[in-house]
Amino acid sequence: MNVLAEKCKEVIFSVLPIAVLICILNFLFVRVDYTFFIQFLIGVVFICIGLTIFLFGIDIGITPIGDVMGQFITAKNKISVVIIGALILGFFISIAEPDLQILGAQVMQVTKGAIPQTTLIVIVSIGVAVFLAVGLLTIVYHIPQHKAFTFSYGLILLCSIFSVREGISIAFDSSGATTGAITVPFVLAIAAGVSRMKKNSIASETDSFGLVGMVSAGAILSVLAITLIRQLPAFDNDFSISEPAAGTSILTAISEAFKHAASESMLSLLPIAVIFLLTDVCSLRLKKNTLSGIIKGMIITFVGLMLFLAGVKAGFLDLGFLIGHKIGEIANLPLILIIGAFIGCVVILAEPAVYVLTKQIETVSAGYIPRKLVLIFLALGVSIATFLSMLRIVIPAFQLWHILLPGYMVALALSWIVPELFVGMAFDAGGVASGPMTATFVLSFAQGLAAATPGANVLIDGFGIIAAVALAPVISLQVLGLLFYLKQRKGT
Numbered sequence: 001m002n003v004l005a006e007k008c009k010e011v012i013f014s015v016l017p018i019a020v021l022i023c024i025l026n027f028l029f030v031r032v033d034y035t036f037f038i039q040f041l042i043g044v045v046f047i048c049i050g051l052t053i054f055l056f057g058i059d060i061g062i063t064p065i066g067d068v069m070g071q072f073i074t075a076k077n078k079i080s081v082v083i084i085g086a087l088i089l090g091f092f093i094s095i096a097e098p099d100l101q102i103l104g105a106q107v108m109q110v111t112k113g114a115i116p117q118t119t120l121i122v123i124v125s126i127g128v129a130v131f132l133a134v135g136l137l138t139i140v141y142h143i144p145q146h147k148a149f150t151f152s153y154g155l156i157l158l159c160s161i162f163s164v165r166e167g168i169s170i171a172f173d174s175s176g177a178t179t180g181a182i183t184v185p186f187v188l189a190i191a192a193g194v195s196r197m198k199k200n201s202i203a204s205e206t207d208s209f210g211l212v213g214m215v216s217a218g219a220i221l222s223v224l225a226i227t228l229i230r231q232l233p234a235f236d237n238d239f240s241i242s243e244p245a246a247g248t249s250i251l252t253a254i255s256e257a258f259k260h261a262a263s264e265s266m267l268s269l270l271p272i273a274v275i276f277l278l279t280d281v282c283s284l285r286l287k288k289n290t291l292s293g294i295i296k297g298m299i300i301t302f303v304g305l306m307l308f309l310a311g312v313k314a315g316f317l318d319l320g321f322l323i324g325h326k327i328g329e330i331a332n333l334p335l336i337l338i339i340g341a342f343i344g345c346v347v348i349l350a351e352p353a354v355y356v357l358t359k360q361i362e363t364v365s366a367g368y369i370p371r372k373l374v375l376i377f378l379a380l381g382v383s384i385a386t387f388l389s390m391l392r393i394v395i396p397a398f399q400l401w402h403i404l405l406p407g408y409m410v411a412l413a414l415s416w417i418v419p420e421l422f423v424g425m426a427f428d429a430g431g432v433a434s435g436p437m438t439a440t441f442v443l444s445f446a447q448g449l450a451a452a453t454p455g456a457n458v459l460i461d462g463f464g465i466i467a468a469v470a471l472a473p474v475i476s477l478q479v480l481g482l483l484f485y486l487k488q489r490k491g492t
Contacts, residue, residue, distance in 0.1 A: 003059075008052040010355065015051070017346035018437070019044045022319065025339065030326035035250055036319050042254060043315015047350070050307025055355060057304050058185045061297020064290075065276045066189025072284060074140070074194050082140060083133045089190070090129030090215070092271035095121055098264045098309055099180030099439040103466070106443065107170055110459050115170070120223070124174045127222025128215050132187070135214035139194050145210045145423045146415035152217040153408055159224035160401070165460050167227030169400055172467030173443075174223050175216040176434025182268045182305075184432050187212050188360055209364075212357075213427025216470065254314045261309035269302050316441040324448025328394075336390050336449070343442060344386030344469070345379045350437045354378065357432045361425055369484075374429075374477065381476030382433055385468040386442065392468075393450050393461045400464040407471045414478040422481025429473035434466045442469070 022040065026032055073085030094100065104117035131152070138148045160168055179187075191211040276294075280286055286294075327336060348354060354375070362371040385403075392398045415423045447462035456462075 004052060004056055007055050008048070011048050011051045011055070014349040014355075015044060015048055018343070018350050018441075021342055021346055022323070025323055025327070029330065029335075030323050032319060032322045032326070035253075036322060038250055039253055040315040040319050042250070043257075043311040043313075046307050046311030046314070048311075050304045050309075050311055051350075052304070053300055054304025054308055057297050057299075057301030059297070061294055061299075061301045062182070062185045062272070063189045064294050064297070065272065066186040067192060068284060068286070069276065069279065070190035070192065070194045072279060074136075079137070079140070082136050086133035086136050087129045089186075089275065090132030091125045092275060093183050093186055094125035094128035094178050094215075094219075096268040096271050097178055097180050097183050098268055098305070099177040099434075100124060100174070101264055101267075102439045103173060103177040103443075106447075107463075110447075110462070120170070120174070123222050123226050124178050124219045127218035127220070127225075128178055128183075129218075131214045131218025131221075132190075132211070134218070135211040136190075136194055138214070139191070139211075145213075145420055145427075146412075148210075149213065149217070149415055149423070149427060150412050152214065152221070153412055156217065156220050156224065157405070157408070159221065159228060160404075163224050163227045165399070167224060168404075169460055169463040169467065171220045171223035171227070172400070172404060172470070173463050173465075175219040176431060176466035176470035177439050178219045179212050179216055179431025179434070180439070182272070183215070184212055184357065184428075186272065187215055188357065188428070192360070192364075209361075209421065209428050210424030211428070212431045213424065213474075216427070216431040254310070257310045257314035258306070260313060261306045264309055265302050265306040268305065269298060273298055312437070312440045316437070317444050320441040320444030321448040321451075324445035324450075325452045326448075328449040328452025331453075333394055336394055337387055340390030341383045341387040343445065344472075345383040347386075347437045347442055348379050348382040348433055348469075349375065351433060354429075354432055357425075357428060365421070369425075373480070377476040377480045378429060378433060378473050381472035382469050385472035386465065389446060389465040389468045390449065392464070393446060393456055394453055396455045396457070396461060400460075400467065403468050404471060407468075407475060411471070411474045411478065414475070414482065418478050418481035418485055422478055422484070426474045426477035426481065429477050430470040433473045434470045438466055438469050442466075 026037060069085070069089060073082050073089075100121055101117070104120045107115050107120055108117040135148075137143075138145070160171075163171070188209075188211070191209065280291065327339060330336075358371045358374050358378075361369050361374055388403050392400065392403065411426070415426075418426075442465060443463070446465040447458055450456040450458045450462035453461075
């Protein structure tokens with residue numbers, strides 16, 4: 001109970017800032033229909049309860065599965081087993097990721113069905129599977145992470161040159177959406193399980209990070225590759241998302257949110273559970289106490305994820321669009337930019353996967369890298385990213401590649417300077433930062449703002465904010481690593 005109480009305290013302090021910010025925006029600037037605001041308040045309660053239960057379930061269910069599976073696919077020291085295992089696990093983990101399903105549905109809505117939800121999910125999942133295998137091979141063959149990331153993002157840059165603007169926005173957003181509440185803890189656990197097979201403790205510590213970053217690169221490349229092979233159709237530049245109808249029954253909205261959340265949570269966890277149980281029956285044969293504990297953790301994770309997603313869907317999706325649209329109608333540039341910066345600062349604290357990563361960073365570094373310091377640098381980075389994203393929406397001449405190109409050039413340059421441990425942490429944090437809160441509230445806010453801004457295109461300008469959020473921590477945590485590096489050199 002002490003563990004649950006501690007997690008509940010952390011969750012409340014993380015969700016409270018964004019809840020307060022939304023309340024301030026509503027009462028001072030927008031005044032949405034009371035039904036949406038009540039749904040939002042109920043959603044906040046669901047998010048707090050669900051996130052507490054989810055994080056507890058992750059610790060006793062998902063993390064042990066990833067750890068065991070990571071050790072299993074490397075135990076026989078056969079590269080073929082590592083590759084096949086990574087391809088299977090990577091595909092099913094990604095295809096079940098709730099954030100990716102949300103993004104797929106939004107892309108299908110904005111493109112009016114030209115890019116089907118299932119097609120996008122499958123394409124991204126293939127890229128994730130391939131790069132999960134590539135990432136594990138870099139661990140096995142001791143390939144430096146800065147070289148792997150430089151090569152991967154070099155390919156991404158090459159593909160981006162020939163891709164259309166819509167394809168770039170969707171591709172980079174997909175990278176953030178695929179590394180969410182399910183994928184991150186599982187991939188981190190796989191990385192930890194594989195790296196522990198090494199006798200060198202320093203190499204093991206370094207290799208515990210970076211795999212999430214590789215998975216994110218795979219998602220980007222897969223979508224960009226498809227846009228090169230099969231050109232996207234022309235889209236209507238005047239497209240705008242309809243404002244949700246007011247007066248909808250609160251009970252109906254919440255029940256619909258629960259129905260979708262339950263099905264998405266089941267779809268998210270079922271493939272992982274089936275693969276794990278089959279592996280246990282065929283090979284692992286874990287002790288009954290261990291197996292029952294993991295199954296109990298999976299059930300707890302399911303309940304927590306269902307409550308969390310229901311809260312997000314009932315309280316944040318519609319409200320995010322409405323607030324963004326009404327703020328856009330005010331057309332006050334300084335106000336829009338300030339709100340964007342504050343949203344970025346507080347939303348990162350409410351992402352469930354952020355706490356999984358920061359906990360592992362503090363654990364692996366034996367407290368040398370404090371969790372609170374990592375959170376501060378993450379919040380600052382994402383705040384700048386959302387500030388620039390709002391600027392990009394209201395000034396259409398300021399395009400996404402103006403942020404991403406110099407940003408990734410700086411990130412890759414830093415990766416050759418800072419300690420290897422910080423490189424993996426930083427690229428992992430990029431995927432972790434863009435979770436359910438970003439994929440729902442922040443993305444909906446951006447789409448609402450784009451729909452209300454003259455000259456803005458919802459498909460081009462409304463998307464891309466996840467990409468900017470995913471880039472920010474890659475730079476900010478490497479800056480933190482550079483500071484640690486300079487401090488160490490000064491002390492020697």
